[in-house]
Amino acid sequence: MKVLIIGGGATGSILAHFLSLEKEIEAVVCGDINTRKAKRFLPNHPKITLQQIDATQKDKVALLAKGFDLLINASLSQFNKFLMDAALEAGTNYQDLASKWDNAKVEQLDFNDKFKTKNLVGLINASASPGVTNLLAKLLASKLDRVDSIKVRLLENVSSDIPFTAWSKEIAFDEATQKPYTWDKNHFVEKDNFGEEELFNFPEPFTNRKCYLISQEEVGTLPQYIKTKYVDLKIGGSEIEFVHTLFKLGLLRKRLVRIGNALISPYELVTKVWPDVPSPQEMKKITASGKLRDAHFWASVLTAGFSDKKKLIRRADVLFPTQAEINKLLPGANYISYAAGLSAAIFALTAPTLKEKGVYSPEALDAETCGALYEKFKKSGIKIELSEI
Template sequence: MVKVAIIGMGVQGSAIASTLTMVKEVSEVVCADINLSRARRAVERLKDNRMVARWVNADDTDSLSDVVRGVDVVINATLPVFNLKIMDVALKRGAHYVDLASDNPLKQLELDDKWKKTGLTAVITQGGPFIVNAAVKRVSEELDRVDEVRLRHGWRKLEEELIPVWRPSWCPEVALSEWEVEPTIYRDGRFERLPLFSGVEEYHFPEPLGPMKVCLVDYEPVYTLPRFIGKGIRYVDCKLPLDLAIGTLINMGLTSRKPVEVKGVKVVPRDVLMALIPHPADAIDEQAERLDVLICYLAEVKGEKSGEKLIHVIYNSTSVSECLRRFKVYSADVSVPTVVTALMLIKGEVEPGVIPPEGLPTELFLTRLNEWGITFQNKVVYLRGP
């Protein structure tokens, strides 16, 4: 039987634990968080005696080492700042590793040889928009040459608020940090930084999502796809929906870590902002009831096959209501791919090393996703002229 440890029992960690209740091969799931009461609430909701709540400090090696002792897979669902430390502890404890986001994927990939030598595998940046990476890899393998990959990920509430409130459905700190770093694109073998909120365009997503304004962001696949796709790839970028609320907060300085004096008291604007935003993990049932969001993860892969220039438009569409209906969690787009990956690692179906989703055995991973009901559409557009 299999033992899994989840570090971080926020929205994503709780969803992963819930999805693991559907897997009979798992004998125990350690649900660990620095907020023990949050971990206990998550376990109580699941009503599964395989779930065990534990306290952990993700910034403390001894604490981590104690929690992951004897586990087969460590799933890191906490902040990316802890990735390298959790990876190191997992490696020393002889466990495979999966995380959901990274603030330095290239640094993690540098550990590839170290993991290969131990026969263990670390899969970085799994779930959510990153699942499309594997579909991009499959399409790229069919092409003679790949010129460009343009990632376009969109989501919107079915009922838009008249006055928008910045209220992320995942860790507020991670959600905020995505917009504070200048976006990166890959062009002709180099990574280029561009201004915040640049590259705005109206992109027409497949229905029912439809047209949305999107802009460039700093996103992990921009760094990983060129390395794992090859085929002469010259350009990669990623755009997400333009978030006016977070843009306003940033431009007003309300996300700053620099203290300001208010009536004789020094306060950090960011601390005030974070204190005012309810953590989504502490209002998970309320969020599930009030949210219905349309989601589309899409990639345009431009290249050439048999002398013909073409674009593959690959996408996965879902909604929060569909995730709730089928999986009883509203972030199944994260939890299901993460659990699928963990099971592949346990079964020895992935070569040792450090890889992103596109480094997994592509057909096998996409087949397993399909078995869980996560599928991709693929439209081919043939180009004429030079």
């Protein structure tokens, strides 16, 4: 199996690492426009090579992708359409990790008929969140006779003495300023940024945490494949509280403001001064310094409905490895890139073998495939706890 990954940054490099460990993987090619930066992230492995490529140049990507079993977009979601077109031209299966998700529209689904016609798989939003969260929503919903609601709660919490970025700060800030939606009675409803605050109990020690509505892809796809009246997604933890503060102060606004004789965009100022995602070598230095004590990325999925005329809430808690654990498992990785890269790799090993052709997200998979993937996630070291309320 040969895999082409577009994006050789923090997540793409971890994805390449995990794929390279598999016997069935013959080669992993990472394509990135900035090869100098990608070299700082990519592991040194005989199966992994680096190729300079511009994701927006469809014809060149298609030429590179010919003969590969899978093309994965591990870069920005704004490149999804370019890369899906390239995959179609190359006759290659496709996977990505996120949607652009503008105005309650999951843009990749527009390619469904084209992928079916070419007898190709387009597995979208297949990483940690979205991805594992979608898969668990499907498994939980399958045990109910009727699903009334699906709620996804994410925790991102960092204990650090220094500013720290685990994933694209631009994406994080843009996600916070984009209007969130809920699915309510068969249509999407636009909500206020950081609206509908609630206290949620994640697994110990993160109980009673404030959570807020945030724009994220699960809300866009879950009601497409699971019949339910309501879907929402909220995030809690130190990182969302930080971004919430920036939002309230107006520091995520892109329009220019006058300070003395200068016109400055608050958004550009914040993204300029906030640190970039550290490379593996930089990450090792940070963890060795003791200034980054630990970090957590956990997810909870709750499906409410009826089974045998009894009202139930089925819950899954996903405990991705903590930063302290990752420092031993894969030094140089961070708590987000590890979760996203590992999850994407597990999906990638399955994607080309899927019988159903077309474009869809993990919750559209059949029960047998969902169950098999669930077992693979558990064996990978991702802790998943199931309960019933």
